[in-house]
Amino acid sequence: MTLDTALWFAVTYAQLALALAACLAAVRILIGPRAEDRVLGLDALYVAVMLLFIVTGLRLGTPFLFEAALVIAVAGFVSNVALAKFLMRGEVIE
Amino acid sequence: MTRLLPHPLLSLGLLLLWLVLTRFSLGHLVLGSVIALGAGLVFARLEPAVPRRRRVWPLLRLAGIVAVDIVRSNLAVAWLILSDGRNRRSGFVEIPLRLQDPGALALLALILTATPGTAWLEHDRATGVLLLHVFDLKDPEEWRVLIRDRYEALLLEAFG
Amino acid sequence: MTGLETLPPGLAVAVAGLLVLGSTLTLLGAVGLVRLRSFYDRIHAPTLGTSWGAASILLASILVWSWAEDRTVAHELVIGVFLMVTTPVTLMLIGRAALHRSRSAGEAPEDET
Known part of the structure; x- marks a missing residue:
């Protein structure tokens, strides 16, 4: 096994592992059971997909996917904070 | 200026x-x-309050300690998830903090949450008691001592 | 694989190792997220992916890009710092929301199994 194929396997493995991680996070979003679990799953999903973008960008050799990863990171943070805040405040009024 | x-x-x-x-x-x-x-x-x-001058050296030492701790607890938590530890007990710990400075508290919250195995849940401003959730809790007293001596002391030194 | 093929052997080994380590840690975090039984246990799981999982993948990316473009690309540092600062905020808010919700539902969070 040459070094090139080893690197190829490493990148492919990383992509598969991160895709699987995203799927597992999606499972947690689907099964819940509480709303907090779903937000937590969404947070993990965002991180896994962002890392997947970076690894894919490495493989394809384009820097553009990096910008997408940055946008995902920012959007993920803002949406999760908003959701968590809603869980806290939405119930107070109820 | x-x-x-x-x-x-x-x-x-x-x-x-x-x-x-x-x-x-x-x-x-x-x-x-x-x-x-x-x-x-x-x-x-x-935010009109400009943060006061802080000492850099304790913060650098803290950063080094935290980097090591994050690697160590990553391995520990990964192992616990893999081995599905039946005798692992997680639980809540109440920790009285001496820190008052909001910046220092924010930094401590960041450290504790970024380290796998501990999650900062709630801090009561009036009493200064922190509610922490620990993934692998053996002895609550151990955690109180650890946080007081390992992190809080350096933060007090830096922000004091 | 434009940048990856031209990597010198030492760098290639480092990049491969970092990628495998980082993605494995992220995957383990996701496994924990699904397998752990109580919510307050699950809140610990994603930190695996956001602390060393992300750090080692970003480090691999820094190595490859600085080699390929012949300049140090610090873009990844921005993502790394951003993740470092934002993950605790999100997790803390989710944790507090959970505490708040179980308290207003009249159950003590300590009873969770």
Whole structure:
């Protein structure tokens, strides 16, 4: 096994592992059971997909996917904070 | 000088961020500086209290300790998830904190949450008691001592 | 694989190792997220992916890009710092929301199994 194929396997493995991680996070979003679990799953999903973008960008050799990863990171943070805040405040009024 | 640059660290950080995200050139330097200065002025309106001077050396030592701890607890938590530890007990710990400074508290919250195995849940401002959730809890007293001596002491030194 | 093929052997080994380590840690975090039984246990799981999982993948990316473009690309540092600062905020808010919700539902969070 040459070094090139080893690197190829490493990148492919990383992509598969991160895709699987995203799927597992999606499972947690689907099964819940509480709303907090779903937000937590969404947070993990965002991180896994962002890392997947970076690894894919490495493989394809384009820097553009990096910008997408940055946008995902920012959007993920803002949406999760908003959701968590809603869980806290939405119930107070109820 | 202080009126034009109320938050020098924030402005410098923003300028560096701008230069890192674009390619370095004179135009971007000027544009980034203008944005950084503007953001500093806006931030001064929002949050008038400029953080006090802090000592850098304890913070650097803290950063080193935290980096080591994050690696160690990563391995520990990964192993616990893999081995599905039946005799693992997680639980809540109430920790009285001596820290008062909001910046220092924020830093401690960041450290504890970024380290796998501990999650900062709630801090009562009036009593200074922190509610922490620990993934692998053996002895609550051990955690109180660990946080007091390992992190809080350095933070008190830096922000004190 | 434009940048990856031209990597010198030492760098290639480092990049491969970092990628495998980082993605494995992220995957383990996701496994924990699904397998752990109580919510307050699950809140610990994603930190695996956001602390060393993300750090080692970003480090691999820094190595490859600085080699390929012959300049140090600090873009990844921005993502790294951003993740470092934002993950605790999100997790803390989710944790507090959970505490708040179980308290207003009249159950003590300590009873969770």
